[in-house]
Amino acid sequence: MNMKKVLLVLLILPLLLITSCGRPTDEELFHEVQKTISNFNNYKCTSNIVVKSNKGETKYVFIETFVKPDKIKLEIIEPKDSFGCIIIYDGLKMFLVHPSINQTITLENIKSIDRQYFLGDFFKNLSLCEKPQIMKEKIGEEEYIIINIDMPAQNQYRCSQSVWFNVKDFIPYKMNILDKEGIVNTEVIYEDFDYDIILEQ
Template sequence: MKRILLLILTCFVFLTGCMQDNTRIINKIKNNYDKSIGYETEAEISINTDSKESQYRVKEKHIKGDKSKLEFIKPNTSKGITIEYEKDKIFLNHASIKQSISLRTIKKLDKGILLEEFFEDMQSIRGINKEKIGNREYYVINYTSKSRNKYNKEKIIYLEKRALKPYMMKVIDKNNNTRATIRYKKFKYIK
């Protein structure tokens, strides 16, 4: 009986320690993000469908207060297209054909590929692990997306352990396949 009680107590202490460590890491990320007014980055996006893989390069910029902008750099057929999110509005601009569309009063915007969703909704974090890739250490953060559907069941974010900057995000579907991989280049917090 004493052994069982000791085993239960040991498991409880271990689980409590892990939860406290995760809470500490989440607080570090929140504090780092809270010191900024937003972020900007370049992202290489690889989207996998059942029949093909598509590659994109975009510039992403987010300013707190619900304002984000995506500008397509590659492929050339998409170059110059911008998507701007401002509260409940979307503005689509296509520079090469000089046309723009604005959509207003959208009840729910799907910002699933934007980092903004992660930074603004950290209570959806389900677990944090550590992983070394090359000579760098990363926090590997699993979280459930607000914009969850059959193609977007959960996301895995890799954050540089020291700078707390995103390195990569994977979008996982309901069958646990990677539907999209986003690699972040030149990420910086806007102060």
């Protein structure tokens, strides 16, 4: 090896070492996600949900607020005929606030809400999962860590969940629900996501 090649190697090697040392591993990123999930008290976001079936696609848009451990508030944006309606689950009962009649109705016959569409439920399931699958993906200029877990109450349509977290701030970008064949039948895109907002009384 001549002197020029030796000098080139000496110049490149420190850069490679700095680059490799500066990039966190998947496990390190996963632990940061776990830390974020453990430390937050609530979140608020706009959830854009697309449910796919053999009859086509159905779209829902909610302003979603979650408070640990299991309180959920959903302000309906779409479908348009339900715009302004608010569904509240306080951990024990469900309530419907209907703006057109200015009334709050207790939904006595519905004891719980289907939480599998909501991130709060994913966070709880992740804390109980021993071996989640971890991957990375770059979308545009942003890099994401993808965490996939098996759903506790599985059926042929809901078998696993995958959530994309931005590696910069661990803000969720989207969630996919997959069937037993590994096909996505529900996709949720999150906008305006904030941890630990000041809650209205």
